[in-house]
Amino acid sequence: TSSVSxxxxxxxYWSTLREEINQKLDEAIPVKYPAQIYESMRYSVLAKxxxxxxxxxxxxxxxxxxxxxxxxxxxxxxxxxxHAASLIHDDLPCMDDDPSRRGQPSNHTVFGMDMAILAGDAxxxxxxxxxxxxxxxxxxxxxxxxxxxxxxARAVGSTGMAAGQFVDLExxxxxxxxxxxxxxxxxxxxxxxxxGLLAGANDEExxxxxxxxxxxxxxxxxxxxxxxxxxxxxxxxxxxxxxxxKKGKSYVSVYGxxxxxxxAEDLEAEAKNALEGFKKYGEKVLPxxxxxxxxxxRGFSFADQ
Amino acid sequence: xxxxxxxxxxxxxxxxMVEKANLVNLALDAAIPVKEPAKIHESMRYSLLAGxxxxxxxxxxxxxxxxxxxxxxxxxxxxxxxxxHTMSLMHDDLPCMDNDDFRRxxxxxxxxxxxxxxxxxxxxxxxxxxxHIATNTKGVSSARIxxxxxxxxxxxxxxxxxxxxxxxxxxxxxxxxLDQLEYIHHHxxxxxxxxxxxxxxxxxxxxxxxxxxxxxxxxxxxxxxxVVDDILDVTKSSDELGKTAGKDLVSDKTTYPKLLGxxxxxxxxxxxxxxxxxxxSEFDRQKxxxxxxLANYIAYRQN
Numbered sequence: 001t002s003s004v005s006x007x008x009x010x011x012x013y014w015s016t017l018r019e020e021i022n023q024k025l026d027e028a029i030p031v032k033y034p035a036q037i038y039e040s041m042r043y044s045v046l047a048k049x050x051x052x053x054x055x056x057x058x059x060x061x062x063x064x065x066x067x068x069x070x071x072x073x074x075x076x077x078x079x080x081x082x083h084a085a086s087l088i089h090d091d092l093p094c095m096d097d098d099p100s101r102r103g104q105p106s107n108h109t110v111f112g113m114d115m116a117i118l119a120g121d122a123x124x125x126x127x128x129x130x131x132x133x134x135x136x137x138x139x140x141x142x143x144x145x146x147x148x149x150x151x152x153a154r155a156v157g158s159t160g161m162a163a164g165q166f167v168d169l170e171x172x173x174x175x176x177x178x179x180x181x182x183x184x185x186x187x188x189x190x191x192x193x194x195x196g197l198l199a200g201a202n203d204e205e206x207x208x209x210x211x212x213x214x215x216x217x218x219x220x221x222x223x224x225x226x227x228x229x230x231x232x233x234x235x236x237x238x239x240x241x242x243x244x245x246k247k248g249k250s251y252v253s254v255y256g257x258x259x260x261x262x263x264a265e266d267l268e269a270e271a272k273n274a275l276e277g278f279k280k281y282g283e284k285v286l287p288x289x290x291x292x293x294x295x296x297x298r299g300f301s302f303a304d305q
Numbered sequence: 306x307x308x309x310x311x312x313x314x315x316x317x318x319x320x321x322m323v324e325k326a327n328l329v330n331l332a333l334d335a336a337i338p339v340k341e342p343a344k345i346h347e348s349m350r351y352s353l354l355a356g357x358x359x360x361x362x363x364x365x366x367x368x369x370x371x372x373x374x375x376x377x378x379x380x381x382x383x384x385x386x387x388x389x390h391t392m393s394l395m396h397d398d399l400p401c402m403d404n405d406d407f408r409r410x411x412x413x414x415x416x417x418x419x420x421x422x423x424x425x426x427x428x429x430x431x432x433x434x435x436x437h438i439a440t441n442t443k444g445v446s447s448a449r450i451x452x453x454x455x456x457x458x459x460x461x462x463x464x465x466x467x468x469x470x471x472x473x474x475x476x477x478x479x480x481x482x483l484d485q486l487e488y489i490h491h492h493x494x495x496x497x498x499x500x501x502x503x504x505x506x507x508x509x510x511x512x513x514x515x516x517x518x519x520x521x522x523x524x525x526x527x528x529x530x531x532v533v534d535d536i537l538d539v540t541k542s543s544d545e546l547g548k549t550a551g552k553d554l555v556s557d558k559t560t561y562p563k564l565l566g567x568x569x570x571x572x573x574x575x576x577x578x579x580x581x582x583x584x585x586s587e588f589d590r591q592k593x594x595x596x597x598x599l600a601n602y603i604a605y606r607q608n
Contacts, residue, residue, distance in 0.1 A: 113401035129458035142447035158429035227404035
């Protein structure tokens with residue numbers, strides 16, 4: 001399949017940004033007193049396996065609309081902080097009860113449940129504070145920064161990711177679309193929109209980024225479900241697969257592979273369709289195009305994952 | 306009872322508290338309507354609207370008015386500090402934390418809605434507090450709103466409220482000295498009172514000097530609150546307190562009376578109240594009346 005982004009080297013673009021984001025996150029959470037809480041926060045935020053998709057999408061959207069990437073970095077870091085906070089709480093025994101995350105034991109298994117709850121509670125405000133204290137004032141007007149904070153708070157809140165997690169845990173049944181949209185689409189949508197807001201995008205452009213980000217986030221997860229269903233790996237993976245299917249958390253277990261593949265194709269088309277609105281920006285749209293291809297086909301992986 | 310300065314009107318603290326708390330309750334009720342999914346919003350409302358004296362929101366509004374601002378400008382922030390206070394209690398009460406079944410005479414959030422909802426509802430309240438300030442604060446520059454958001458974030462995070470909780474948890478069963486006890490209370494209790502007052506002062510248009518004076522005021526009354534709490538626990542009966550008395554002694558918790566004795570603890574409380582009120586000396590006496598009364602209320606309350 002020929003792709004618009006065939007000539008764009010997403011892997012290099014992504015890897016370079018990822019390193020920069022990792023360094024900035026490292027600097028953003030120095031260990032102070034009481035050390036336990038900082039260690040716990042750092043453990044999850046700086047996890048080696050993190051791909052940094054939300055921050056990279058935020059930076060790419062900002063640059064597409066003519067923004068300076070320096071304007072986007074603090075928000076990009078904040079997205080990782082609030083994302084990590086959500087994941088730490090999602091993994092708790094009374095929630096998803098996940099013993100591992102990003103290739104390492106989950107936060108509460110290392111630091112205890114109480115510290116895991118508090119680390120999450122501290123990472124949310126740290127994200128907001130980081131945006132205010134680190135965004136260069138000459139690059140982003142204050143009203144836009146308020147919109148960014150509002151966007152992130154809404155995305156993680158009671159009608160966003162928290163709603164997705166709630167429905168995932170307590171039903172109703174057959175809510176796989178809602179769960180995927182809220183648990184996975186929301187963060188991706190928020191990342192693209194924040195990048196646009198930081199660059200001063202107009203309302204129409206923000207709407208396009210919203211559609212684009214949401215479609216890419218859900219696409220990534222649906223393809224994940226398909227790949228997982230098709231893979232025949234070790235017993236451990238088999239166990240996790242069964243677990244997921246039992247809980248009705250996989251798109252494939254609800255609709256079957258064929259329908260899931262169809263949904264993935266539709267989402268891919270939807271994301272690319274939204275990007276048509278950015279044609280006038282020429283090649284600058286390539287990073288966002290290649291993101292869709294990556295979410296749909298996983299053209300590469302990171303060495304240290 | 307009538308003071309010699311005939312311009313000074315007596316301040317009716319009780320009416321003031323009732324009036325402001327009613328306004329805050331109305332604003333909180335309106336801020337979080339029940340949306341889908343209903344249960345998570347009901348859980349947020351259950352704890353947020355469970356009563357309480359609304360000391361933090363009233364401090365926020367009083368500080369805003371003291372520096373010449375309009376109460377309405379501070380209302381979203383006043384609601385936000387109460388949302389944060391509520392979420393910290395929801396998470397604190399969880400089985401893996403303090404494991405409390407009752408709060409203000411009602412079953413705790415996780416007893417009613419389950420642990421998972423109590424965690425998610427708390428997280429949602431935390432995020433919404435920031436959203437509420439960012440979208441609903443009117444009549445003040447974006448720069449001031451951002452400054453308020455940054456202050457709030459600092460006071461409740463790993464340098465503030467959370468730090469206090471962590472040190473408190475890590476001190477259980479250990480010998481706690483005066484410095485550490487003060488650290489815990491400054492962070493666990495005073496930090497959110499500090500945020501309440503400082504946000505009000507920022508949004509009310511206060512100067513940097515005024516904001517810092519009010520910050521010191523809030524830190525003093527925050528610590529005062531805890532010292533008085535410790536004293537009441539050993540000097541009052543359960544009936545008088547409306548909660549179990551002597552709890553600290555039973556749990557062998559480190560308190561001010563334990564480290565200093567009752568008399569010295571009372572002296573310390575007096576000193577903190579005096580220090581707090583000194584910060585208000587350069588403000589208009591009548592405008593400062595609500596904060597003076599709040600400090601005295603915290604110092605001389607009987608339960």
